[in-house]
Amino acid sequence: MLDIKIERTKAPKALPDKDDPLLFGKIFTDHMFVMDYKLGEGWYDPRIIPYQPLSLEPSAMVFHYGQEMFEGLKAYKARDGRILLFRPDMNAKRTNRTCERLCMPEIPEEDFVQAIKELVGIDKTWIPTKEGTSLYIRPFIIATSPFLGVRASHTYKFIIILSPVGAYYPEGLNPVKIWIEDEYVRAVKGGIGEAKAGGNYVASLRAQVKANEEGYSQVLWLDGIYRKYIEEVGAMNIFFKIGGRVVTPMLNGSILPGVTRDSVIKLCKDWGIEVEERIISIDEVYEAYKNGILEEVFGTGTAAVISPVGHLRWKDEVMQVNDGGIGDLSQKLYDKLTGIQLGEVTDVHNWTIEVE
Numbered sequence: 001m002l003d004i005k006i007e008r009t010k011a012p013k014a015l016p017d018k019d020d021p022l023l024f025g026k027i028f029t030d031h032m033f034v035m036d037y038k039l040g041e042g043w044y045d046p047r048i049i050p051y052q053p054l055s056l057e058p059s060a061m062v063f064h065y066g067q068e069m070f071e072g073l074k075a076y077k078a079r080d081g082r083i084l085l086f087r088p089d090m091n092a093k094r095t096n097r098t099c100e101r102l103c104m105p106e107i108p109e110e111d112f113v114q115a116i117k118e119l120v121g122i123d124k125t126w127i128p129t130k131e132g133t134s135l136y137i138r139p140f141i142i143a144t145s146p147f148l149g150v151r152a153s154h155t156y157k158f159i160i161i162l163s164p165v166g167a168y169y170p171e172g173l174n175p176v177k178i179w180i181e182d183e184y185v186r187a188v189k190g191g192i193g194e195a196k197a198g199g200n201y202v203a204s205l206r207a208q209v210k211a212n213e214e215g216y217s218q219v220l221w222l223d224g225i226y227r228k229y230i231e232e233v234g235a236m237n238i239f240f241k242i243g244g245r246v247v248t249p250m251l252n253g254s255i256l257p258g259v260t261r262d263s264v265i266k267l268c269k270d271w272g273i274e275v276e277e278r279i280i281s282i283d284e285v286y287e288a289y290k291n292g293i294l295e296e297v298f299g300t301g302t303a304a305v306i307s308p309v310g311h312l313r314w315k316d317e318v319m320q321v322n323d324g325g326i327g328d329l330s331q332k333l334y335d336k337l338t339g340i341q342l343g344e345v346t347d348v349h350n351w352t353i354e355v356e
């Protein structure tokens with residue numbers, strides 16, 4: 001159990017207006033959590049302090065070799081006033097898998113969850129309540145040793161910041177347009193694709209710019225060797241409904257193991273729909289489209305929740321899915337997930353955890 005020191009802000013910021021659309025990740029709350037690490041000593045000095053800039057040496061290793069990881073989860077205010085976190089234990093476990101891969105120190109799962117609970121409790125007035133909004137929680141760890149040699153840092157900071165957010169995409173639940181990338185790749189097996197590392201996201205930017213210029217909001221990545229097998233979208237995992245069957249790429253070492261992905265697979269199972277986690281090629285998707293059995297495509301992610309895909313562009317082909325509308329399964333999954341997250345439907349899996 002962490003003994004977290006608390007220093008409250010003397011200058012609380014104005015809360016966003018009730019009608020503010022809360023564009024994703026632009027506004028930050030009054031406080032942040034910080035904890036330091038030193039090789040030989042472990043994690044020390046857990047504290048909640050006013051949200052403020054960091055002071056780091058320009059030689060801090062994170063600036064040079066990108067030794068950094070992050071997580072994303074959300075807190076919700078239920079109608080009965082309870083504050084709920086959605087599966088924070090999954091983020092704690094994934095943090096430690098990422099840390100292992102990036103040679104960073106792990107954090108005990110219970111400390112990770114405790115730090116989030118205490119910070120969210122202190123800034124609870126910032127949790128927005130309008131439909132489709134939540135408090136996005138961004139834990140991250142950075143390498144801080146002032147050193148230019150390539151090795152793992154000896155010191156780190158674990159920080160958590162909070163941001164009241166609306167939908168990740170301006171489209172909201174309306175279908176997004178996705179560009180299937182066959183020139184650049186995001187990750188290969190044996191690399192860091194399954195880690196929640198900032199490096200995976202910088203690797204995605206060039207193709208993202210290309211997709212944006214063509215009027216598409218996100219990139220769907222193909223595998224790094226054959227440029228043929230579907231991997232994931234930059235900020236989401238991806239699901240296809242083909243001829244009544246639900247298919248998603250299996251976790252193969254280069255795909256992020258999403259918490260929403262896992263939840264969707266379990267919800268489908270509850271409803272008697274078996275999700276096929278397997279290799280799926282772009283040719284199979286295109287074939288299904290040509291045969292009129294590509295019924296739904298949707299992305300899953302913490303930030304995006306469920307994001308229906310209305311258009312897929314692959315080379316010169318444009319596949320319009322479900323007439324560009326929201327599919328029944330996508331809508332049902334969105335309603336169920338957000339219902340659980342907001343404490344409005346029975347949480348049979350005990351996914352939500354209350355912040356006292």
Ligand code: COI
Binds near residue numbers: 073201236301303
């Ligand atoms: C999330 O969904 O929380 C993510 O971490 C994706 C992020 C790049 C917005």
